Amino acid sequence: MSAMSLKELQHLKKRGAILKHIQDRVPNFKIVQKKDSPLMKLLSFFLFFNKRFMTGYITTIYPNIYVPSWWGRRHKKWNSIELETLAHEYIHLYDRKRLGWLFNVLYLSPQIFALLAFGAIWNLWWLLCLLFLLPLPSPGRTWLEFRAHKVGLLVRYWTLCDYKNKTEEKYWNFINSDGVNWTIRQFSSSIHYYMFPFEGFLRKCFINSLKDVKMNNKLSSEMNEIRNILLD
Numbered sequence: 001m002s003a004m005s006l007k008e009l010q011h012l013k014k015r016g017a018i019l020k021h022i023q024d025r026v027p028n029f030k031i032v033q034k035k036d037s038p039l040m041k042l043l044s045f046f047l048f049f050n051k052r053f054m055t056g057y058i059t060t061i062y063p064n065i066y067v068p069s070w071w072g073r074r075h076k077k078w079n080s081i082e083l084e085t086l087a088h089e090y091i092h093l094y095d096r097k098r099l100g101w102l103f104n105v106l107y108l109s110p111q112i113f114a115l116l117a118f119g120a121i122w123n124l125w126w127l128l129c130l131l132f133l134l135p136l137p138s139p140g141r142t143w144l145e146f147r148a149h150k151v152g153l154l155v156r157y158w159t160l161c162d163y164k165n166k167t168e169e170k171y172w173n174f175i176n177s178d179g180v181n182w183t184i185r186q187f188s189s190s191i192h193y194y195m196f197p198f199e200g201f202l203r204k205c206f207i208n209s210l211k212d213v214k215m216n217n218k219l220s221s222e223m224n225e226i227r228n229i230l231l232d
């Protein structure tokens with residue numbers, strides 16, 4: 001067996017273990033193809049500003065993860081992205097399960113308050129609520145995505161350290177520089193409707209939070225579950 005196929009086997013084993021973990025923790029969890037989902041087609045209509053919604057992004061709506069057609073078909077091009085994505089989406093499912101509908105309100109606020117414009121039936125001043133549709137920063141969405149992206153970065157680190165026999169320090173620096181830079185752009189761009197444009201502040205938050213994991217082993221239980229699967 002070549003070294004490459006051994007790595008690939010390790011990757012598949014870990015992917016299977018994470019999927020099983022999600023299945024055990026999230027009742028009725030399924031992975032659904034976006035192109036087969038009327039709900040995703042409807043969402044892509046409303047998310048017109050995100051041109052690659054159907055083909056470039058994975059979307060989680062409890063209890064399912066919706067994937068583009070390329071998902072799971074990368075054959076030998078194994079890498080940590082699939083594992084990062086599954087861990088990221090698991091955190092969303094975990095949060096949605098414990099917070100219930102509060103998760104949805106936090107995630108969709110403040111834009112969801114535009115629905116109050118229906119109050120215009122009684123008084124036209126309620127139409128002002130349409131201003132909530134503007135790309136205003138979203139502390140709720142930022143907090144939820146911060147947790148999910150943090151685990152994504154850590155999964156990349158754990159996976160790279162495990163698959164490649166090089167210095168751990170190099171991978172730690174990689175997730176703290178390139179990794180964090182890529183991540184904060186997900187917060188300040190249209191991908192999540194400009195949820196947090198303050199990149200410098202966010203970079204500090206990520207770096208401090210990652211440091212706390214490395215120095216003080218500060219990791220919440222659901223993130224620890226993922227670490228135990230990957231470093232098993």
Ligand SMILES: [Zn+2]
Nearest residue numbers: 088092145148
């Ligand atoms: Zn997310």
